[in-house]
Amino acid sequence: MFTYVLKRLLTLVPVFLAVSFVIFMILHLIPGNPVDNLLRVGSSPDMRAEIEAKYGLDRPLLVQYVIWLFHVLQGDLGTAIVARRPVATIIGGALPYSLQLGGAALLFSSTLGILLGIVAAWFRDRWPDQAIMGGVLLGSTLPSFWMGLLFILFFAVWLGWFPVSGVRGWQSLVLPVLTIGFGGTALVTRVTRVAMVDAGGRDFVLLLHAKGLSPLRIALGHVLRVALLPVVTILSLRIGWILGGAVTVEVVFARPGLGTTLIKALSQHDYPVVQACLLMLSVAVMLGTLIGDVLQALLDPRMRHGHR
C-alpha cells in the first residue's frame, strides 16, 4: 500500500510542474497590468520601473516562472500587488471560510444524498423513488444564486431565523449550506441509488437472500458497503468544488472564501494571489484524486495492482 501511494505521489510531480507552468503563463495572457492599478496617470516612468522591479515584473517571463516556483516550493507565496500583504495571509484568511462552508455542505449533501439514495433504491420505481428523484432534480436545476436569494427572503427576511449575510457564528452558515447542499444532494442521491440497485443485483446478494437474511439487513449491511465505493470516489474527485465551487453562493451571502478571493484578484490582475489560489486548488484537486484512488484501492482490493 505504501509503495502504491508513493508511486502515485511521484507521478504527480510532472503533473504539478506542468500545471504550475500553465497557471503561470495563462495569467500573463490576461489583458491589463497590475502596475497600472497602482499608479495614477502622471506618475513618472521611474515610479513604474521601481514597482516593476519590486515585484520582479521587469524580468523575462521564464525567469519569473522559475523564481516564482522556487519561492513557492519554499512555502513563500509572495506579496499581493494590489492588496499589499503576504499572499499566504490572504489565503490563510479565506481558506477557513471555504473549508467551513465546503465541509459543512459536503457533509450535509452526502448524508442527505446517501439516505435519499438508499430510500429511493429501496422503493425503486415506486412513488417514494419518483418523489425523491423529482425533488433532487428540482434542486439541481435551480440556479444557486436564485435559490440563495429565495432562501434569504424566506428564512432571513420573512422568518428572521438566520442572518442575511456575512460570517458571524454558525447561524450565518446555515443558509449557504442549504443553498449548496440542495443542489449537491442530487449527485450523491443519484450515484447512491444507482450503486445500490446495481449492487443489489450481484451474485453475493442473491446468495444472502437465499440464506434467508432480511432484505433490510442485506441492504444496509452488505449492499451499502459496496455501493459506497462509487460515492466515495465521486466525492473525493470533487474536492475542487469544496474549495472553490461555492463562489456564487459566497457572492450572494457576502462571505469571504477562496472562490471570491480568486475572482476578486482576477479582476484586479493581482497575479500573485491568482496564481497562489489556482495552484492551491490544483494541488487540492490532485490530492483529492489521489485520496480517491487510495480509498478505492482500500475498499476494492482488485484495483490495487491494476491500471485505471
Add this chain to the structure above:
Amino acid sequence: MFKGCKSALMASAIGVSFLMTLPSAMAKEAIFALPAPEVGVPAYNPITGVNTNSANGLIYDKLIERAVDQTYHGHLAESWEEAPDGMSWTFHLRKGVKFHNGDAFNAQTIKDWIPLYKGTESEYMVASIASVEVVDDYTVKFVMKTPDPNLLYNFSSSFLSVVDPKVFKELGADYGVTEAVGTGPYKLESFTVGQETVLTRNDDYTWGTDLSANRGPAKIDKLTFREIPEDSTAFLELKTGGVDMLLSVSTDYLPEIKAQADLGLISRPGTDLSYFVMNVTKEPFTDIRVREAAAKAINQAEILSSIYGGVGSTADTFLISSLPESKVKPEYKIAYDPEKAGKLLDEAGWVKGADGIRVKDGKPLAIALWTQSDSAFRRLTEVVQAELKAVGFDATITTFDSSMIRDEYKKDVHQAAVRSYEWDNADIIDWFFGGDRLGYPNISMFNDPKAEALRAKAMTGSKNSEERTANFLAYHEYVLSQFPFSPIYQPLDLSAYNKTKLVLPDEKAVPYFSSLILDLDTKE
C-alpha cells in the same frame, strides 16, 4: 404563585447586578455597512492610498474639517492666518492632543508629516508648500512656493488626515494594514480587507470640533464596519437588523425604508456627479457638432425622475451645484434638446436611415459605450444608450470591472463612457480634462491649447480664492463650450439607520459621518 414570585425576585436580582456593572458589562456596539464604492480599500493609509473609506475619518483627524455647508472649522488646527501676499500661512495647533500610541501631537509632527507625501499620488495637495517651519511647540508656518487659495480645502481632505509620522516611517509599506495610528475618536482594533474593520473607542479623546455637541470621547464603545459589495444584500441586512446603519443607500430602496417605521433616513447634499463622456480624438466625436448632439440627447430630467425616483437633482455643468465655480453663464449649461441634436447631426451630414440610425457616406453612426459592471452604472448606461438611439446613435454597451476599466481607458480605444466622480472642488475639471493626464483620468482625451492656458491660470495663477473662482469659471465655461461630455445627475448623500438601535442628535443638518459619530448613541 410561589414560583412566579421567585422568578420575579430572580429577575430583579439580575437587574440590580446588571445596573451595578453597567459601565463595563454593557459595552455599546454598532455595526455599519460601508458604501459599495468603498469596499476593498486595501489599507488605512491616507498618505500613499488612492482611496479611503468612512472608517478612515474616525481613526484620523484632520487639521481642518469642512462642514456639509462647505464652511471650514478648526480641528487639530484651532486657527490660521494667510500672509497678505499669500506666500505663507501660520497655523495654531490644538494643545493636549495625543496619538493612539501616546505620542504627542505638536508642530514638529506637522514638520515631519508633510514631507511624507513626496512621490505619492496626493503630493499635488501639498506641492505649493516650500517648507514647514516650527515657530513654537503649537505654531507652525508654511512657507509657500506660490499662493495657494486651495490650501484649506486640501487640509480638509481625507487624504491629508494626520498620521503619526514616526509609526509611518517605522512600518513602511505595511502601514495601515495591521496598524494605523492617528488622533481620531476610534482606534483600529482589527482589519480584514474586503470583509470588516473593528474600531474601539479612544477614551482619551476630548478634541472634537464644534460640528458635534459632544467633543469626546465618543458614546459607542465598539464599531464594526462591514464591507458588503451588493446593495441589495446590504439593504436586507439593515432591514433584518444585521447592520445598524447603511452609510450609503440606493434610491431604489427609499420606498421600502419609508414604509418601515423602524428605519430612519439621513440626507445630506451629495458630492457625486454622473456624466457621459466622449473621446474627442475618435470618430465620430472629432466633430464638435456630433459631440454637442450627443450631449443634448441625454434627458437629465427623465433620468432623475424614472431611475432615481426624483431624489437628487439634474446636473448641467461638470461641477456639483454647491460650488461657486458651477455658476457658469446660462448659455454654457448643457441640457436636453433633442431637436437641436437632430439639427446638428443633419448639419454634420448624418442622415436618419430607415431603422432610425443615422448614416453618413454609407457608414452608420455606431459607437461603443463603456461602463462599469456595478448594477447602478449598468442601469444608467442602458437609459443613456436608449436616449442616444432616439436621436440616431447606435450605441453598443460594453461593461468592464471597475478596477479594470482604468487600464482600458489608457489604451485609448474607447469612444464614449458613462462615469461618475465624487469630489467637491473645482480642481476636478483639471483632473479629468487636463492635457497631461490623457487616457485616464482624462478619458475625453481633451487637449486644446486654449484650455491648457486657462487651466494653468486656474490651478497655479490665482492669488486668492476670488481670483481662483473667476479663473476656474473661465476654464469651466471653455470646457463646456467644447462639449467633451454631458452632465447627467447629482445624487443626494443618503444613509439609512435602524431607529430601534441608534439615536441620532436632533439637528436639522446632519454633519458628515466623522463628526456625527461623536453624537451617535445606541438605545439600551
Add this chain to the structure above:
Amino acid sequence: MIDRSLSVLKVALGSFKGRVAAAWLLVVIVAAVFAPLLTPYAYDLQTLSQAFQPPSASHWLGTDEFGRDLMTRLMYGARTSLSVSVVAIGLSVSLGLVFGAIAGYFGGRVDRAITVVVDLTWSFPEILLALILVAIIGPGVTGTLLAIGVAYLAQFTRLARGQIMSLRSETFVEAARSLGASDSFILAHHLIPNTLAPVLVTAMLATGDAIILEATLGFFGLGAQPPTPSWGGMMSSGTAQLFRAPGIILFPGLAVALTVIAINIFGDALVAAMDVRSRERKA
C-alpha cells in the same frame, strides 16, 4: 439511423412526463426563434413612464425598471440563453470528440497527457473555470460562449475516450484494421459514429447545466451585454428591484428552472428509450 432515432423519439414521448417536457422545450424554442413575430414589443424599447407595471392584458408579466415588456424580454432572453448554451456545448462536444478519440484510440503517452489535463480540469468547478476564462477572453456573448465551451470540454473528452477505448477492441474494428483501413478511416467511420449516441444524450443534459452556467455568468454581469436580454442578466438587474417588482427576478429564474428540468426529464426519457445504462451526472 434515422429510423432508429425516430423510434427512440417515439418511445421517449410515450411517457406522460416525456411528453410534457418535450412540449415545454418546444414552447421555449418556438418563443426563442419566433420572438419578433410573437410579441408586438421591441426588447430594447424603453418607456420610462411605464416602468414597474404589474401583469396586465397588454403586459402579461408586467414591465421592468425601464418600462420594457417582461414577457418580450423573457422570450428574447430564451434566444440568448439557448443559443449560447447549445453552441457552447456543441463546441465542447466536437472538440471533446476529437481529443477523446485521439486519446482513446492511440493510447500511450498521448493518452496519458490528455488524461492528466482532462482529469485536472474536470475536477475544477465549471463556474470557476468559466469565470477565469471570461476574465481572459472578456465579457459578452462570445466570451461566455467560449468559456462555457471550454469548461465542459473535459467532460466530453473523458466520455469519448472511454467509449472509444471500449470499442477499440470490438470485432468489427479489428476486422476493419485487418482489412488495411487507416487509423483516421477507422476513427471517422467506425469509432466516432458509434460513440455519438451516448455523447449526444450527455450533451443534451450538459446543455441544461450550461443554461444554468450562462445564467450565473449573466448574474455576475459577464454575459450578454445590455440591452440584449439574457435570463441571468435579467435576474441580475432584478435584485435591486426585489421589493418593487419581484417578477423581474422571479420569472427568469422560473424559466431557467423549468427549461433545465424539462431537458433533464426529456433526456432521461431518451436514455431510457435508448436503453443506455444509467448515466452518472454531477450536480
